[in-house]
Amino acid sequence: TQLLEQSPQFLSIQEGENLTVYCNSSSVFSSLQWYRQEPGEGPVLLVTVVTGGEVKKLKRLTFQFGDARKDSSLHITAAQPGDTGLYLCAGARMNRDDKIIFGKGTRLHILP
Amino acid sequence: DAGITQSPRHKVTETGTPVTLRCHQTENHRYMYWYRQDPGHGLRLIHYSYGVKDTDKGEVSDGYSVSRSKTEDFLLTLESATSSQTSVYFCAISLNGVDEQFFGPGTRLTVL
Numbered sequence: 285t286q287l288l289e290q291s292p293q294f295l296s297i298q299e300g301e302n303l304t305v306y307c308n309s310s311s312v313f314s315s316l317q318w319y320r321q322e323p324g325e326g327p328v329l330l331v332t333v334v335t336g337g338e339v340k341k342l343k344r345l346t347f348q349f350g351d352a353r354k355d356s357s358l359h360i361t362a363a364q365p366g367d368t369g370l371y372l373c374a375g376a377r378m379n380r381d382d383k384i385i386f387g388k389g390t391r392l393h394i395l396p
Numbered sequence: 397d398a399g400i401t402q403s404p405r406h407k408v409t410e411t412g413t414p415v416t417l418r419c420h421q422t423e424n425h426r427y428m429y430w431y432r433q434d435p436g437h438g439l440r441l442i443h444y445s446y447g448v449k450d451t452d453k454g455e456v457s458d459g460y461s462v463s464r465s466k467t468e469d470f471l472l473t474l475e476s477a478t479s480s481q482t483s484v485y486f487c488a489i490s491l492n493g494v495d496e497q498f499f500g501p502g503t504r505l506t507v508l
Contacts, residue, residue: 314494317497324501324502325501326488326499326500326502327499329496372438372439383427383429383454384493384494385441386431387438
């Protein structure tokens with residue numbers, strides 16, 4: 285059972301378009317993290333959201349944590365080729381204080 | 397950048413041989429993790445450590461063992477490598493277990 289479901293698995297769009305990727309679960313999380321991974325490298329943290337309904341912005345990236353703390357979304361405005369990569373969400377489950385769990389990721393490809 | 401190194405970065409070995417991967421950190425973080433990353437499966441936790449000589453199993457621990465004799469080093473051993481253990485292995489560190497994880501550059505292991 286995959287505790288964190290990410291959708292879509294793959295997305296290929298033209299430069300300049302907007303997109304949203306999702307991270308969903310039936311479990312409640314005390315926090316959710318989003319990472320980006322480029323080929324040949326380890327994942328790098330983009331943002332952590334901790335409050336239900338929280339919205340965080342990182343330049344053209346907007347992250348939202350669901351009100352019930354079971355889901356999150358990442359919206360990219362005017363996608364650039366440099367946004368290409370694997371986007372992973374990861375969550376710390378309530379009352380589980382020793383490790384986080386990862387979704388399988390969304391592989392994003394921005395065409396120039 | 398977090399001070400995490402992995403060695404070796406690439407290794408090709410034969411079925412049945414023992415293999416040890418090393419993760420070294422200079423950040424003095426308490427938690428250290430070993431993941432494997434495979435297409436279609438995402439990042440899967442193998443073992444993790446919450447202190448010197450304190451380790452626990454992850455979701456895919458069969459065929460792997462770990463040791464942590466010093467804060468800075470976390471070793472992953474495949475006692476008798478199998479082809480199903482061909483993968484990219486990532487080490488990660490975390491300050492408190494559910495905080496940001498910093499990843500190493502990965503080790504690409506091929507078992508023939």
